[in-house]
Amino acid sequence: MTDPSVAEPRRWKDKPPPDRAWKGKPGLSRTERTVEQDRAAGGRDRRYVGLGEGRQALASVELKLLPNTRRIRAYLRWSDKGKTGAAYLGEVTETTRARNLVIAWRLAFEQERLIIPEPAEDSWASTPASRKVMKANRSRDTKPELALRSAIHALGLRYRVDTPPVEGLRRRADVVFPKVKVAVFSDGCYWHGCVEHYRPARRNDKFWNEKIEKNRIRDRDTDSKLEAAGWLVIRVWEHEDPVEAASRIEVVVRNR
Structure with missing residues (x-):
C-alpha cells in the first residue's frame, strides 16, 4: 500500500514555488545555518557521509529551484580535501524550506548515503x-x-x-x-x-x-x-x- 502521507509531486504550473519553500533566510550566520541543518536531519550525528578508508565528512542539504520546470531539487553536499562532493537526492514538494529539508534528509537516509559515526570508547553509546x-x-x-x-x-x-x-x-x-x-x-x-x-x-x-x-x-x-x-x-x-x-x-x- 502506498504511504498516504507522501503526496504525488506537486507542480507549480501557473507560477514558481514560493521563496519560502526553498530559499534560506537572508543574513543567517554560519551557526544558524548549522542549527537549521542539524534540526532537519534529526541531530548532528545524522549528517555524516563516508569517504572510505574510515574517513567521514559533515554534509548539508542544498535546495535548488529549476526555473524552467518550477521544481525544487535537493542535493547532499560535503567537502573532501578542498573538493566539493554532491549527490542528487530527489525532488521535494512542500511549501516551506524547513519541511523540504526534513524530507531531503529522510531521502538521504533511505538511499543509504549517510553513516552514523562511531563514538569514542568512553561514549555513553559505546556498546x-x-x-x-x-x-x-x-x-x-x-x-x-x-x-x-x-x-x-x-x-x-x-x-x-x-x-x-x-x-x-x-x-x-x-x-x-x-x-x-x-x-x-x-x-x-x-x-x-x-x-x-x-x-x-x-x-x-x-x-x-x-x-x-x-x-x-x-x-x-x-x-x-x-x-x-x-x-x-x-x-x-x-x-x-x-x-x-x-x-x-x-x-x-x-x-x-
Whole structure:
C-alpha cells in the first residue's frame, strides 16, 4: 500500500514555488545555518557521509529551484580535501524550506548515503546495542508510524502529520485531526518506556534510565497541556497492531 502521507509531486504550473519553500533566510550566520541543518536531519550525528578508508565528512542539504520546470531539487553536499562532493537526492514538494529539508534528509537516509559515526570508547553509546538503538531512532516517519498512518487512511480518515496541535505549544503530534481536536502519538517502546518491552541498559544504566524517565515526564506533561486546551490524546505503542489501533482511533474521531 502506498504511504498516504507522501503526496504525488506537486507542480507549480501557473507560477514558481514560493521563496519560502526553498530559499534560506537572508543574513543567517554560519551557526544558524548549522542549527537549521542539524534540526532537519534529526541531530548532528545524522549528517555524516563516508569517504572510505574510515574517513567521514559533515554534509548539508542544498535546495535548488529549476526555473524552467518550477521544481525544487535537493542535493547532499560535503567537502573532501578542498573538493566539493554532491549527490542528487530527489525532488521535494512542500511549501516551506524547513519541511523540504526534513524530507531531503529522510531521502538521504533511505538511499543509504549517510553513516552514523562511531563514538569514542568512553561514549555513553559505546556498546553495539546502544549504537543500534541510536541508529534506529528517528524523530518521525518510523515504520510503526507509517503503518499506523496507512491503516488510518484506509478507513477513510484524513489528517495532518507531524504538526503542533496547539499553536504556540512546542509539542508535535504524529497524527492530528484538527476539526475534532484529536492528537495521536506513535510511541516507540524503548524511548517512551513501555512497561511491557522497555529493558534498562546494562551499561550506563543511570544515564539511560534518567533519559527514558524524562521522556515519560514530557509525555505526561504534553497530555496534560493538550487536554487542558480541549484536545483528546491517543497514544499508540510501537508493539500494537496498527489496524486495531486505527480502528480505535476511528471510533473516537467519528464520535467527537
